[in-house]
Each structure stands twice: as C-alpha cells, then as structure tokens.
Amino acid sequence: MDIPRIFNISESAHRIHNPFTPDNYATLGTVLRMEPGTHVLDFGSGSGEMLCTWARDHGITGVGIDMSQLFSEQAKLRAEELGVADRVNFIHNDATGYVANEKCDVAACVGATWIGGGVAGTIELLNKSLKPGGILLIGEPYWRQLPPTEEVARECGATSIADFLTLTQLVASFDESGYDIVEMVLADQEGWDRYIAATWLTLRRWLEANPDDDFAQEARAQLTISPKRHVTYTREYLGWGVFALMAR
Ligand code: SAH
Numbered sequence: 001m002d003i004p005r006i007f008n009i010s011e012s013a014h015r016i017h018n019p020f021t022p023d024n025y026a027t028l029g030t031v032l033r034m035e036p037g038t039h040v041l042d043f044g045s046g047s048g049e050m051l052c053t054w055a056r057d058h059g060i061t062g063v064g065i066d067m068s069q070l071f072s073e074q075a076k077l078r079a080e081e082l083g084v085a086d087r088v089n090f091i092h093n094d095a096t097g098y099v100a101n102e103k104c105d106v107a108a109c110v111g112a113t114w115i116g117g118g119v120a121g122t123i124e125l126l127n128k129s130l131k132p133g134g135i136l137l138i139g140e141p142y143w144r145q146l147p148p149t150e151e152v153a154r155e156c157g158a159t160s161i162a163d164f165l166t167l168t169q170l171v172a173s174f175d176e177s178g179y180d181i182v183e184m185v186l187a188d189q190e191g192w193d194r195y196i197a198a199t200w201l202t203l204r205r206w207l208e209a210n211p212d213d214d215f216a217q218e219a220r221a222q223l224t225i226s227p228k229r230h231v232t233y234t235r236e237y238l239g240w241g242v243f244a245l246m247a248r
Helices: 005-010 022-031 049-058 069-081 119-127 150-155 167-176 189-209 216-237
Strands: 039-043 061-066 088-092 104-110 130-143 179-186 238-247
Touching: 005 069, 005 189, 005 216, 022 049, 022 179, 022 238, 039 049, 039 119, 049 061, 049 069, 049 088, 061 069, 069 088, 104 119, 119 130, 130 167, 150 216, 167 179, 167 238, 189 216, 189 238, 216 238
Parallel strands: 039 061, 039 104, 061 088, 104 130
Antiparallel strands: 130 238, 179 238
C-alpha cells in the first residue's frame, strides 16, 4: 500500500507537503491555544511536521496516519530528532474510514480531503474521532482567481473548476454546514514556491542518481513542465489555507 511513486520521489526532501511554511504551522499551533496534553489526530500526516513541532512547542500528544511508507518513516525520525517520540505516534495506513479508539481534542486533515471523498465527507469522518466541543482542522485549496477555462483548472492540477471553491464560497460552505470558523491561516504565493519549487532540485538530483530507472522518463517530464506550469497557473490561480471549525 502506498501513494503514487512520483510523490515519494519529488517530495522526498519535503518536511511539509503542502504550501504551508514552518511559520504557518507555528502560527496555527499558537492561535489554536492548545493546552499541554491536547490530543491531536492527523489524517494524511505526511512527514509529521505539524504533530512533531506542536508536541515540542505546545506539549500536545498526537497520532498521525499516512499512506506513504516513506513519509511515515520520515515522521518517526523527525519525532526522534525533536525528542517527542514518546508523545506522537505515526501509523502507515490508509486513513479512509479510520475511526480512532481514543477520541481527540483536535482532528485534522491538512491537504488530503480526498480521504473522506471531499471536504464534507472528511468533516463527517473526522467527527467520528472527535470529542464533543473539539476542533476540526481542514486544509484545502481554493481559487484565488476563478480559472477562465476548464483547461486552466487542469493545468492547476484540478480535474475541473468544480473541484474547488473560491475563498468566499469555501467559508460560506462551512457556515452552511453548521460550523463556526474559529480561526484560519492562509498560505501565500511564496508558500506555493516552497512546496512546488522544492520538488525541482529533488527531481533533478534523483534523475542524476537514477538515469536508468523505469520512472526516469516520467520524472524528467515532470521536471521540465513543472516550473512553467507553476508560475503560469498554480501560483496565480490557487490559494490554500487551514480552517479551524467548531460545530454550533
Ligand atoms: N498534512 C501533511 C501532508 C499533506 S500531503 C503535511 O502538512 O505535510 C497529503 C498526504 O496524504 C500525503 O502525505 C499522502 O501520503 C497522504 N495520503 C494520501 N492518500 C491517503 C490515504 N488514503 N490515507 C492516508 N494518507 C493518505
């Protein structure tokens, strides 16, 4: 069980697998005002940077579930490096349908809402592991500018314009689903650069080390197209943020 190989190659050197910077995660951890011992569940925890740094900085405990074997291993190493391995646990698994035995204070899905079949389904899934009165964290793209054509949406990595909402629509949708938005932290274009541009040197180095790999052609194609696609489309059209929600 694993995610498509291109991500395990192109994002192998990433600590954060989305347009959030370390500062964005630090801000989010602070504004949530978590007490030591707050228990956080993270669906699609990647290389564990959110849980590990929050365990170090705020004394939280956490469980992360991620389908990438590589990222899950990196998360465990990061926990040891930051001295929080006794407080956070990373499980390599598919989080689809996962319900935790121990209910949490904060249930997060930061950049992986396909796990619940979209934002609404992910909220429903996270709620099954959340204590009453707890906080949900949803990390999701939105359109900074609405793409003029479906082709432009596809160049941004979406399957269609309908995949994402504008920020106004996304915020309204949480309200309409019966949630108070109690905090939000938004990424910016430089955050997108850190996420996407950081794949380029990784891909280049991987290609130099693995010229005869079956995957070399795909990695080469990605390295050639990604910079142009990034500056022309993703960076301009896509926004990204984490929204903290509490049920009314
Ligand atoms: N929240 C992390 C990672 C976001 S990227 C961070 O902030 O860095 C999306 C993550 O979802 C990847 O790590 C990927 O391996 C994971 N993923 C994809 N499908 C999944 C699934 N079905 N179950 C669990 N994790 C999944």
